[in-house]
Amino acid sequence: MECKAALVEAKGSLPEAEIVLRKKGHASADKKAGRATKQGVIGSYIHPGAQLGVLIEVNCESDFVARTEDFQALVHDLAMQVAAADPKFIRKEDVTEAVLARERDIQRARALAEGKPEKMVDKIVEGRMNKFYEEVCLMEQPFIKENTTTIADLIKSKIAKLGENISVSRFARFKVGDAAPTE
Amino acid sequence: MECKAALVEAKGSLPEAEIVLRKKGHASADKKAGRATKQGVIGSYIHPGAQLGVLIEVNCESDFVARTEDFQALVHDLAMQVAAADPKFIRKEDVTEAVLARERDIQRARALAEGKPEKMVDKIVEGRMNKFYEEVCLMEQPFIKENTTTIADLIKSKIAKLGENISVSRFARFKVGDAAPTE
Numbered sequence: 001m002e003c004k005a006a007l008v009e010a011k012g013s014l015p016e017a018e019i020v021l022r023k024k025g026h027a028s029a030d031k032k033a034g035r036a037t038k039q040g041v042i043g044s045y046i047h048p049g050a051q052l053g054v055l056i057e058v059n060c061e062s063d064f065v066a067r068t069e070d071f072q073a074l075v076h077d078l079a080m081q082v083a084a085a086d087p088k089f090i091r092k093e094d095v096t097e098a099v100l101a102r103e104r105d106i107q108r109a110r111a112l113a114e115g116k117p118e119k120m121v122d123k124i125v126e127g128r129m130n131k132f133y134e135e136v137c138l139m140e141q142p143f144i145k146e147n148t149t150t151i152a153d154l155i156k157s158k159i160a161k162l163g164e165n166i167s168v169s170r171f172a173r174f175k176v177g178d179a180a181p182t183e
Numbered sequence: 184m185e186c187k188a189a190l191v192e193a194k195g196s197l198p199e200a201e202i203v204l205r206k207k208g209h210a211s212a213d214k215k216a217g218r219a220t221k222q223g224v225i226g227s228y229i230h231p232g233a234q235l236g237v238l239i240e241v242n243c244e245s246d247f248v249a250r251t252e253d254f255q256a257l258v259h260d261l262a263m264q265v266a267a268a269d270p271k272f273i274r275k276e277d278v279t280e281a282v283l284a285r286e287r288d289i290q291r292a293r294a295l296a297e298g299k300p301e302k303m304v305d306k307i308v309e310g311r312m313n314k315f316y317e318e319v320c321l322m323e324q325p326f327i328k329e330n331t332t333t334i335a336d337l338i339k340s341k342i343a344k345l346g347e348n349i350s351v352s353r354f355a356r357f358k359v360g361d362a363a364p365t366e
Binding site for chain 1: 226238239242355
């Protein structure tokens with residue numbers, strides 16, 4: 001409610017008001033993060049040439065928001081993001097233990113091979129794991145259209161603007177020839 | 184080669200020739216069934232309202248065939264088929280043992296509950312399992328645009344026409360709200 005009032009207030013007003021709005025909005029977005037998102041839209045993006053395609057489900061709280069242009073533009077942007085940046089997971093929490101363990105081993109071996117001092121290795125590995133999350137988790141990736149923003153922040157700004165919680169529940173990304181061979 | 188010659192011959196000729204062609208074509212299609220399909224197209228279908236969407240990979244042998252209108256129309260038809268008929272698997276062989284065992288148990292219990300004689304039950308269950316395959320396997324489903332043809336036959340007729348093996352390697356079908364809840 002606060003957020004919606006701020007939105008109306010901010011329309012056509014000065015950039016300062018927008019900054020306040022965005023700060024308010026983001027705080028408000030954090031509050032909305034727990035709310036159930038059962039409505040939404042299925043979007044797709046087929047890259048020219050049809051050798052790569054994405055299907056994505058993006059959810060919000062109401063059918064009304066799902067039908068807004070803003071929401072549909074977000075769905076389109078997210079589908080393009082998945083096509084271009086090839087995430088393997090949605091959130092950090094979705095990365096499986098096995099994948100994490102393998103990546104840690106690789107980064108540890110790499111750090112040691114580079115001759116980093118033993119006592120620094122743990123810190124170096126943690127730094128590189130953050131980089132790894134940025135590569136493989138949709139939410140942590142820099143947005144392809146504006147790489148100073150993460151996808152998580154892009155979604156937060158839409159939550160602030162639209163006044164409803166928004167989440168990505170799943171995506172599929174197919175590239176011709178990438179399917180596991182059927183015997 | 185035989186098949187291509189027959190195709191040229193048949194163009195604009197009598198229906199009899201078409202029947203011969205289709206018979207020849209199907210025999211020829213069976214021969215092509217083992218050939219590797221590494222090219223293809225990613226297609227999508229979003230049902231109006233954007234509450235349901237499908238992504239599909241359909242493969243053929245050459246980039247040339249992948250770009251034909253015929254092939255692309257097939258991809259579109261298959262994506263619509265998946266949207267409308269909701270298959271869970273591509274081929275019979277893909278149905279997992281666990282799913283088969285559960286379905287057999289259900290059908291056996293159902294037949295017994297209906298008072299079918301014990302010695303007939305096995306046959307009844309097998310008959311119903313065929314029906315089950317028709318429901319859950321894309322290849323066994325009746326084509327939504329022409330329900331006397333199965334999807335396997337639709338694809339065979341395209342193999343005969345285009346002269347290359349064609350296969351479906353994977354699909355995804357998302358309906359808003361159907362995703363497994365993330366905890």
